[in-house]
Amino acid sequence: MFRSVFTDTLLRWVLQAGAVVSALVMAMIMLFLLSESWPVLQHLSLAQFLTDSSWHPLEGSYNLTPMLSGTLYASMGALLLAVPLGIASAIFIVYYASPRSALLYRRLIELLAGIPSVVFGFWGLTTLVPLVNQLHPPGASLLAGILVLTLMILPTIALMTYAALIAVPDEYIRSAAALGLSGWSMIRGVALPAARTGIVAGIVLAAGRALGETMAVLMVAGNVVQHADSLFDPIRTLAANIALEMAYAMGDHRAVLFVSGLMLMLLVMTLSGLAGWLGKKSYA
């Protein structure tokens, strides 16, 4: 591609090394998860994780579905709230706010993105859980988990949407205005479709974070192993389960926790695959 010059060759090697290292880390983690869960995968069938009567790992009963449903409910709930909120706030910042308040809002959202998850958990535990408790005891519940997760993934969606909307070429906006489109028609008909790839990427990142978030959810969701019947039921997520039990798990139990780690990764990978497929359908 380029004429071979020493500095170019050097740069090429440095860049390649960087690429190889990051790919290798991913592969190693995958390999590690597989090797740690291998013992149990060998003598337990995969179906058992779905069909065992309950999650009693010490008695050799490994039903992961309550954790799986807890993870999915919490993440989907959070996305349901955070996606419209995040996109709406980005639209507001880009098209409606005055330059000064736009800057202020953006800084605040960036700040929200920087809050450590344990602080979110702490705030949830002391403020949110008592509030939910007033609505319907016990307080530590799926709802509390969803709300905390919403706050945590909201900035990702808002900031990615913001970046995508800012990058929409000015010509589109002028053309839309010249065709007599109202502000909202321009946003819905032109700007959002043009920014779609970036928005979808933001949602995927956010979903990945929601699926894998451990500490904050662990602190507010109650951690009871059960399928939630209502928003006020306590739930336990896969990630929280690993964090809660890893300290004392041994043998098969420990290996099953690694299996649940694998499941989490599989979920996230499916998600980004889906996003790639969605992105391909864009007209941009």
Next chain:
Amino acid sequence: MNTHDIEEIQRSVEKQHTFTLGPLQTGPACCDPQPIVQVKNFSLHYDNKTALDKVTLDIYRGCITALIGPSGCGKTSFLSAINRLTDLIPNCKVVGHIQVDGVDIYQSACDVQVLRQQIGMVFQKPTPFPLSIRRNIELPLREHGVTKRAEVEAVSEQVLRDVGLWHEVHDRLDSAALSLSGGQQQRLCIARALALKPKILLMDEPCSALDPIASGVVEDLIVGLQGRYTIVIVTHNLAQARRIANYAAFFWVKERAGHLIEFGHCRDIFETPVHQLTAAYVSGARG
């Protein structure tokens, strides 16, 4: 008669039917000018920079008026003042009047959306939206109240035929507009503007970003639209202005502000210019 001849005849028949705009607008011939846009003492300022200084000019119905002059002399500012696209520029201030069909467009009572429906605009760079070809035309139509599916499809087909794009895209209306070539994209943009049945078309160097062949196609199209629409076109291509325009307005920068130097019949501007600057510019001595 062999099959080749038959094809030839079919094609010519098809060609006769491609223009679905109907007869020429019943406007006056260009020798009997009737103003549709009247600009009176119009000035335009960005912050404290003056882009246009006291321009007074009539644009005649059904004619092509070319705006010529060097870069930065306010031609594009003038063009976008006619459909109030200048509203999008922060700190842009206007003084004076522009009347379209006798209505002052800078009065608060003027509905900008309706104004822009009546005055279409085509930009230098083709700007189809990143949507399907079909949706590019549908979007503005629906915005202006054409919502019946059959009607939308009929209008879409008609305008695509009028810009000569129908036979090129009719079997892939759902593919991306951005997958079209530059010339096709520009014709799609013109079709999109025509779909709203405008009275006036503003064109900001519509050919200058295109290759020579596509540029020729678009130029022929513009000539074909003459009489049906009032066209105001900014162009740096003097030969093009001379070929297609009925009237020409020459702008020049004086004391850092754009001024209208001379306006008149295109032929007069090019052959017997009154002003020295005009003579220097059109002969290529300056600018």
